[in-house]
Amino acid sequence: MVEPVLHQGRCGPLEWAACSTAYPGQRRSGDAFLVSATETGARVTVVDALGHGDEAADVAELAVASLRRTAGQPPVTALNACHRALQGSRGAAVTLVEVDSDHRRLVWAAVGNVDAAVLTRGRRRESLTRWSVPLRGGIVGHRLPALRDSTLALPPGGVLVAATDGMAGPCLDAADPSLPVNLSARRLHHGYARSDDDALVLVACYG
Numbered sequence: 001m002v003e004p005v006l007h008q009g010r011c012g013p014l015e016w017a018a019c020s021t022a023y024p025g026q027r028r029s030g031d032a033f034l035v036s037a038t039e040t041g042a043r044v045t046v047v048d049a050l051g052h053g054d055e056a057a058d059v060a061e062l063a064v065a066s067l068r069r070t071a072g073q074p075p076v077t078a079l080n081a082c083h084r085a086l087q088g089s090r091g092a093a094v095t096l097v098e099v100d101s102d103h104r105r106l107v108w109a110a111v112g113n114v115d116a117a118v119l120t121r122g123r124r125r126e127s128l129t130r131w132s133v134p135l136r137g138g139i140v141g142h143r144l145p146a147l148r149d150s151t152l153a154l155p156p157g158g159v160l161v162a163a164t165d166g167m168a169g170p171c172l173d174a175a176d177p178s179l180p181v182n183l184s185a186r187r188l189h190h191g192y193a194r195s196d197d198d199a200l201v202l203v204a205c206y207g
């Protein structure tokens with residue numbers, strides 16, 4: 001398998017790492033991510049453009065460029081702008097999760113099958129709480145369901161994990177919130193990346 005690419009950084013309250021590989025034989029991936037600052041925290045976005053190869057990678061780049069322009073906007077506003085930017089393209093699945101640390105809440109919007117969850121470790125080591133981002137059917141660029149920003153009280157000390165469908169199903173459940181984010185992203189990718197798709201997993205923790 002091709003050596004995965006690891007990106008990592010800090011953004012507002014988030015410390016994050018993303019690990020990814022492209023479809024075998026392709027230099028570029030149709031999976032992409034953006035971590036951007038907001039006025040009250042930071043937003044994580046993961047994009048999976050339909051298909052793979054250069055055409056999918058171009059769509060993913062268009063999506064990220066649009067999401068960068070709307071970094072300060074609420075998730076649904078950003079998703080609607082991204083939908084307009086991708087019209088006429090093959091489209092993409094997009095999941096946005098904003099960690100609003102000032103108001104201690106999560107705000108999200110998602111269309112398509114980019115899975116995301118927040119995991120928190122209970123006082124007992126084995127007790128793990130998992131909250132998933134509910135996904136909505138549709139394709140950004142083609143068909144958007146009616147959307148509104150959804151919110152949840154921010155689980156304290158949580159880890160946000162987001163993965164494209166190039167990561168096998170149980171990936172989110174396997175995340176260990178006690179690991180450093182870069183190690184966690186690498187391990188998840190190593191254990192769950194499928195060899196027949198672009199694959200991307202992003203892990204972000206907040207204090």
Ligand SMILES: [Mn+2]
Pocket residue numbers: 048164165166197198
């Ligand atoms: Mn995919």
